[in-house]
Amino acid sequence: MKKKSLLVLMIVAGFSMSLFAQGRPQVPAYLKNYAVTAQYNKQFKGDEPVPQVNIPYAPMNEKIFHNQPIGNTEYDIQSNKSIDSRIYLYPDGTIGATWIRGTGTLADRGTAYNYYDGTAWGTQISRIETVRTGWGSYYPFKNGEIVISHSGATDLVMNKREAKGAGNWSQTYIAAPTGLEMTWPRVVTVGDTIHVLSAHGGDNPYQGVGTAIVYSRSTDGGNNWTHSVLPGMDADAEQLSYSADIYAWAKPKNGTLAFIVGNMWHDVFIMKSTDGGDTWTKTVVFEHPSPFTFDTGVPLDTNYVCDGLVALEMDNSGKLHATFGVVRIMVEEPSTEQFSWFPFTSYLAYWNEDMGTIYDLDMETTEIGIIGWLMDLDNSGIIFDNWTSGAWEQVPTYGNHGLVSQPQITIDDDNNIFVTFAHLNENQFSYAFYRHIWATKSTNGGDDWSEFSELTGGDDYDLIECVYGAMAKNTDDYIHLIFQADGGPGNALQDESHTQWENEIIYMKVLKSDIGVTSYDIHEYNTINSVTVYPNPASDYVNVNIVSPISTNAVITISNILGQQVYAKSIDVKVGSTLVPINVNNLPAGLYMISLQADGKYLNTQKIIIE
The missing domain is CATH 2.60.40.2550 (Immunoglobulin-like)
Structure with missing residues (x-):
């Protein structure tokens, strides 16, 4: 035997790279009702041990990318949830880009950096910091640049230099108040003022809020700081708990600051300031049907909610535009700290300030804009008809990211809106399905959206996992982005889908006029x-x-x-x-x-x- x-x-x-035009296909009942059990609030700081691999797999082919590889990493988690925009296009055509990098035992983990001088990319700096860090967030600072990262302790690590692309980095620390462990930072700057969002990484609540989101500000270039849990996000507002990486800044414009927060367990909302961060107003984008389930102990039926991956941008009139992933979830018994989520119900939502608060995200009945969905890429009439029913390992989740998610949004000087996202492709499969990066655009303020363009099509990306796309918040004739290219679906450190190996960080630029219009070799499915x-x-x-x-x-x-x-x-x-x-x-x-x-x-x- x-x-x-x-x-x-x-x-x-x-x-x-291909253009795909198709009406939104129906999700068959057996896919819609397929659920995965997950653990509540499992989040990575970067000090976890390298796990044993559950699914044996070896890369099947090596690829040479036409688009520019600018670095590498074996540490293959670039975010728990929302993707930080770690690339910046400067007005003179130069570009700075960062990512989380680590190799081997990952003792060398930190913020890797590369710079495009207008002619060519340089050699990657393997780590900016002098100590082990993670989650480096990058932004221009006056005539130079700034990177803020976490160290796994209480304080944040800040590196600055006076000129972009050149010179030595100067490292200092942003001291945390007593009881606060600042982790998973996001930074933007306006003149001498530095604005930082982070989340409390300690086990106990901070100011009564679990994994509290903290706003930190320095008005003197980083010498002195104030830290606060903003009104509307605090315990007084009955905000009981948050999570890592569920927030994202819009690019500051015309004196206005704004950021978005969203997750499976509470409202999606925007905080906006028109006075440099002195005061903030809260706008609810989506009102959750039963918030903070695991804090209140109230079960949650099969509701559609934000998957925790959010992005925000501001147009030239000051109007805010948001996009986020949506997925259906269920919590039968909150005391178990487990929940079920339904990956094949994923879609990408779009919202702007003209829409008001949304109360329903069910794909069939919602009033929110739906700008991305699972596509029937083999034109069989049924999405994922090649999926082995119940085979969870065929669908890497990246910590419960939707199958249409990881959104980025930018708006150009003509108020054209560009959105990129990761999509699980049914026609890319080895032991599991691969994600590729797609794009869509709106030229009329979000009222209508183009057909989908697959940015990572072609032989170079065949059987390559393309994830964690980070798009620059400004454009020229092109959109500019970086992403992580992996030889296998999922990741080693989070999904445990394959062994730890080297991933490439790829820089890509795409003509804005081609998105949704032109195809370089339309794929014959x-x-x-x-x-x-x-x-x-x-x-x-x-x-x-x-x-x-x-x-x-x-x-x-x-x-x-x-x-x-x-x-x-x-x-x-x-x-x-x-x-x-x-x-x-x-x-x-x-x-x-x-x-x-x-x-x-x-x-x-x-x-x-x-x-």
Whole structure:
């Protein structure tokens, strides 16, 4: 009797930057109701041990990127939730960019940096700080630049230099008040004034609020600081608990400051100041049906809520525009500190100040703008028809990020709005589905939105996980962004989806006029509609049934976990159904990968147990 082994059928499609036009497809009931159990408030500071890998996987191919690699990292969590805009395009065409970097045991973790001098990118600085840090937030400061990061202790670490791209960094600390552990910072500046958001990383509440969000300000270039939990975000306003990385600044304009806060467990709201941070007003974007479930002990039915990934920008008239991920969740018993979330219900919401407060985020009934959704990329009529039902490991979650999420937003001088987001692509699959980065735009103030453009299409990004996109808050003829390119879906430190290895940080610029309009080589999506592998479990034979609307030639190969090919067969795929029986009785027990290749491209994935 053979031992049970896992056989993986791998069929993956390559494509270039593409344009995708499609009405929003219906989510089938079996996908809509598929739930994943998660732990409440699991958040990373960066001092956690490197975990053991639960899912064995090795990268299948090396890629050379046409877009510019500007650095690397083995530390592959760039944020718990919302993505900080760690790239800045200066008026003279130079660019500064930062990311979290660490290697090996991650003892060297800190803020990596690179600079584009108008002609070329330099060599990455592996760590700006002199001590181990994380979550470095980058912004211009007067004629130079500033990076604020956390050290895992109470204080924040501040590095400044007088000229951008050159000179030595000067390191000091932002001292925390008693009882406050400042963590996960976000910074913006206006003249000599530095504005910082952070969250309390200690186990006990700060000023009565769990993981309190703290606003810190220095009006003298960082010499002296004030720290406060703002009214409307404090215990007096019955705000019971927050979380890491659930906040994002808009770029300050015309004397106005604003930031957005949103998570699964409370309202999505905006704080706005027109007097340099002296006073703030609160605007509720989405009113949560049952906030702070785990604090109040009140169960939460299957409601649509913000997934904790938010972005905000201000147009030239001062109007605020927000985008955030949405997903459905349920809490049956709050005392367990566990909840269920439904990843295939994900979509990307859009809001502006003309809309007022939203009370319902159900995709079918909401009045909020829906500007991104799970796409039927193989045009089969059913999204993720190649997903193995119940196979949670095929859908990396990044700590409960929606499958359409990680949004960034910027608005140009003509008030055109650009949004980028990560999307789980059904036509990119090895052992799990890969995320790619997409974009859409509005040229009329958010009333209408373009078709979707896939920014990370093409052979260079085939079977590459493209995540944590950070877009510059200003533009020229292009939008400018950086993202993390990973050889496998998910990450090592959070999802434990694969082993720790080197990821590239990629810089990309995209013509604004091309987004939603022009395609560089529009992708020809899969012609094969579906592939079914049965029986499951199997012992002697595996049947591969291929359904295709056209006749084509294909090759089926089987490889072991070392990548050694143990089986290959050329087949003629006919119109309709083609059944291919494969004798697996002579294969040693173990993990295998079956590939179906047509026209030089891989096409999809299934799983089967061999007994």
